[in-house]
Amino acid sequence: MTNISTLFVALADPTRRKLFERIAVRSMLAGDLAKGMRVTRPAVSQHLKVLRDAGLVKVEQEGTRRIYSVDPRGVEAMRSYLNRTWDTALQAFKQAAERKD
Amino acid sequence: MTNISTLFVALADPTRRKLFERIAVRSMLAGDLAKGMRVTRPAVSQHLKVLRDAGLVKVEQEGTRRIYSVDPRGVEAMRSYLNRTWDTALQAFKQAAERKD
DNA sequence: AGCATTAGTAAGCAATCACTTACGTAAGCA
DNA sequence: TGCTTACGTAAGTGATTGCTTACTAATGCT
Numbered sequence: 001m002t003n004i005s006t007l008f009v010a011l012a013d014p015t016r017r018k019l020f021e022r023i024a025v026r027s028m029l030a031g032d033l034a035k036g037m038r039v040t041r042p043a044v045s046q047h048l049k050v051l052r053d054a055g056l057v058k059v060e061q062e063g064t065r066r067i068y069s070v071d072p073r074g075v076e077a078m079r080s081y082l083n084r085t086w087d088t089a090l091q092a093f094k095q096a097a098e099r100k101d
Numbered sequence: 102m103t104n105i106s107t108l109f110v111a112l113a114d115p116t117r118r119k120l121f122e123r124i125a126v127r128s129m130l131a132g133d134l135a136k137g138m139r140v141t142r143p144a145v146s147q148h149l150k151v152l153r154d155a156g157l158v159k160v161e162q163e164g165t166r167r168i169y170s171v172d173p174r175g176v177e178a179m180r181s182y183l184n185r186t187w188d189t190a191l192q193a194f195k196q197a198a199e200r201k202d
Numbered sequence: 203a204g205c206a207t208t209a210g211t212a213a214g215c216a217a218t219c220a221c222t223t224a225c226g227t228a229a230g231c232a
Numbered sequence: 233t234g235c236t237t238a239c240g241t242a243a244g245t246g247a248t249t250g251c252t253t254a255c256t257a258a259t260g261c262t
Contacts, residue, residue: 008113013250014106024190027197030209043251045210064208064259069197070190079187086180089125089171096128096170114220131239144221146240165229165238 003054007078010054015039016047020070023057027069104155108179111155116140117148121171124158128170 011017019033030048034041048068051057055074060067112118120134131149135142149169152158156175161168 004118005113005115008109008118012106012109012113015250017105017109021186021189024186024193026193031207034209039250040252041209042211042253046250049210066209070194072191072194075187075190079183082180082183085122085125086176088122089176090173092125092127093171093173116220132237135239140220141222142239143223143241147220150240167239 004077004081006054007056007074007081010050010056013047013050015043016051019044019047020051020056023051023068024070027067030066030068033068105178105182107155108157108175108182111151111157114148114151116144117152120145120148121152121157124152124169125171128168131167131169134169 011020015037018037022028022033022036030045031041033048034044037044048057048059052059052071055071055077057068057074058071060069112121116138119138123129123134123137131146132142134149135145138145149158149160153160153172156172156178158169158175159172161170
């Protein structure tokens with residue numbers, strides 16, 4: 001899925017955003033991701049599921065390890081939504097400013 | 102405020118996103134905004150407060166009416182955060198792809 | 203085979219959220 | 233001055249969320 005709501009919900013949580021930012025720098029194992037966090041490993045696992053379902057990250061299994069990396073599909077979906085909305089938003093803002101002259 | 106968490110949280114709710122999208126098209130009165138929604142007027146009022154606190158919209162009072170319009174500060178804050186993150190994300194994605202060759 | 207490692211799932215719980223109805227407040231208007 | 237319009241705030245409630253501990257599943261290692 002690349003539903004807009006799920007994307008925003010996924011990134012609304014600070015822990016999840018932190019996880020995504022770290023994965024964005026480079027691919028990481030689930031366990032290593034958990035180590036840098038204040039919450040327990042299961043909590044991280046649940047957060048990663050939300051990010052996966054949103055289409056922001058993807059997993060690749062390698063033995064017992066799971067390598068998390070950025071999924072460009074979700075990133076692209078969000079970018080396109082925002083570009084559209086930002087565009088009309090800033091356009092409306094300009095028109096409102098002009099109306100004041 | 103233009104805190105990143107508040108920005109994402111504000112847009113994570115579908116009702117709030119709808120409100121923001123409508124305001125993005127053109128400035129609107131609080132009452133008119135409520136008319137297009139399925140929830141009650143007080144609910145809309147509460148949502149508008151969240152959008153205001155996030156810095157995504159701003160109000161201008163005119164008698165008893167309140168005109169809501171886009172606040173470019175919040176929009177800009179979110180855009181800059183995303184540009185940074187998307188950049189590193191897609192960069193990491195490219196590097197991962199190259200590593201596979 | 204048996205134990206350790208890696209990671210997801212289940213169950214339960216306190217905190218937060220989005221919603222409703224009821225109320226408060228300030229400006230228009232007769 | 234009293235009634236109406238426009239809107240925010242308060243209080244209460246069911247649903248959802250993020251967290252924890254306990255458990256399960258699958259692979260690695262000796």
